[in-house]
Amino acid sequence: MALVVYLTRVGGYLLGLRVRHVGRLRPVLEILPGCAFMAILAPAVRQGSLLDLVALACVVGIMWKTDNVAVASAVGLAALLFGEEIQGLIT
Amino acid sequence: MTFQQSMWLGARASIGFWISTFLFGLLFGLAAASAGIEQWMALFMSAAVFSASAQFAALEFWEAPLPLASIALSVALVSSRNILLGMSLTHQLDDYSLVRRMTHLALLTDPAAVMILRLQYNVNRLGYLTGYGLALFVSWICSTWTGFTFAHLLVDAKIDSLDFAGPMVMATMMILFVKGSRGRSFPWLISGTVSLIMFELGIPAYTILPVSVAAGVIVGLRLVRSDG
Numbered sequence: 001m002a003l004v005v006y007l008t009r010v011g012g013y014l015l016g017l018r019v020r021h022v023g024r025l026r027p028v029l030e031i032l033p034g035c036a037f038m039a040i041l042a043p044a045v046r047q048g049s050l051l052d053l054v055a056l057a058c059v060v061g062i063m064w065k066t067d068n069v070a071v072a073s074a075v076g077l078a079a080l081l082f083g084e085e086i087q088g089l090i091t
Numbered sequence: 092m093t094f095q096q097s098m099w100l101g102a103r104a105s106i107g108f109w110i111s112t113f114l115f116g117l118l119f120g121l122a123a124a125s126a127g128i129e130q131w132m133a134l135f136m137s138a139a140v141f142s143a144s145a146q147f148a149a150l151e152f153w154e155a156p157l158p159l160a161s162i163a164l165s166v167a168l169v170s171s172r173n174i175l176l177g178m179s180l181t182h183q184l185d186d187y188s189l190v191r192r193m194t195h196l197a198l199l200t201d202p203a204a205v206m207i208l209r210l211q212y213n214v215n216r217l218g219y220l221t222g223y224g225l226a227l228f229v230s231w232i233c234s235t236w237t238g239f240t241f242a243h244l245l246v247d248a249k250i251d252s253l254d255f256a257g258p259m260v261m262a263t264m265m266i267l268f269v270k271g272s273r274g275r276s277f278p279w280l281i282s283g284t285v286s287l288i289m290f291e292l293g294i295p296a297y298t299i300l301p302v303s304v305a306a307g308v309i310v311g312l313r314l315v316r317s318d319g
Binding site for chain 2: 004005006009010013014016017019020027028029030031032033034035036037038040041043044045046048049051055056060064067068069070072074076080081
C-alpha cells in the first residue's frame with residue numbers, strides 16, 4: 001500500500017520530467033491539481049445535504065475573505081458537527 | 092532562502108491544515124480500532140502510507156484473508172490525483188539530485204503542492220515541501236494515536252456528520268488555487284462541469300477523474316495557444 005502511494009507521488013513527477021521540455025507546457029502542468037480537485041469536488045458537493053452546503057459556503061466565504069485555512073476549517077467543521085443543533089434552535 | 096529556512100517556512104505554513112489533518116487522523120485511528128487493527132499496525136500504516144484517502148480505502152477491505160490485489164487497486168485509484176500533483180511540480184524542484192527529490196517526494200501532500208504553486212518569491216521549493224510534509228506527518232501520526240487510544244470515547248461522537256469534511260478541505264485548497272491563479276480558472280470549471288455531468292449520467296467513478304482532468308487540460312492547452 002505504501003509502495004503504491006509512493007509510486008503515484010513520484011510517478012507523476014517523473015512523467016512530468018519527460019514532457020516538461022514540450023514548449024509552453026508549464027502553465028498546463030500547473031493547472032492539473034485544480035482540475036483534479038474540481039473533478040473530485042463537484043460530485044461530492046452534488047451529494048451534500050443542505051447543512052453540508054451551508055458549512056461549505058461558510059468555508060468558501062471565510063477563505064475568500066481571509067485566506068485563513070485554520071479559521072475556515074474550524075468554522076466549517078463546527079458547522080458540520082453542530083449544524084443540526086443550531087438549526088433546531090432557529091426553527 | 093536556504094533549505095532549512097524554507098523548511099521552517101513550510102512547516103509554519105502548514106499550520107492551517109493541521110486541524111483538518113488532525114481530524115482525519117483521529118477518524119482514521121478510530122476506524123482502525125473499529126476494524127480490529129492493532130495499534131502498532133495502525134501507526135505503522137499512517138507512517139508508511141501517510142495518505143488519508145488511501146488508508147481509508149484500504150480499511151474498506153480489511154478482513155482476513157487480506158485481499159491484497161483489491162487493496163492495491165483501490166489505493167491506486169484514490170491516489171491517482173497524486174500523479175497530477177507530482178506532474179504539476181515538475182518545474183519546481185530542480186536544484187537537487189533526482190534521488191534526493193524522489194526521497195523528499197514521499198512527503199508530498201495536496202496542500203503542500205497547492206502552496207508551492209502559489210509561492211511567488213525565492214523560496215527553496217524542496218525545503219518548503221519537506222517542512223510542510225514533516226509538520227503534517229507529525230499531526231497525522233499524533234492524531235492516529237489519539238484516535239486509536241481514545242476510540243472508546245469517540246464512538247458516541249457524531250462522526251457521521253463529518254463525512255463532508257473531505258470535500259470541505261478540498262474546497263479550501265481550491266480557493267487558495269483560484270486566488271493564486273491569475274485568471275486561469277476556466278479549465279477547472281470545465282473539469283468540474285464534466286465531472287458533474289458524468290456523475291449525473293451514472294458513469295463509473297474511476298473514469299470520472301481522468302476524463303474530467305483531460306477535458307480541463309484540453310481547454311488549458313487551447314488557452315495557452317491563444318495566449319501565444
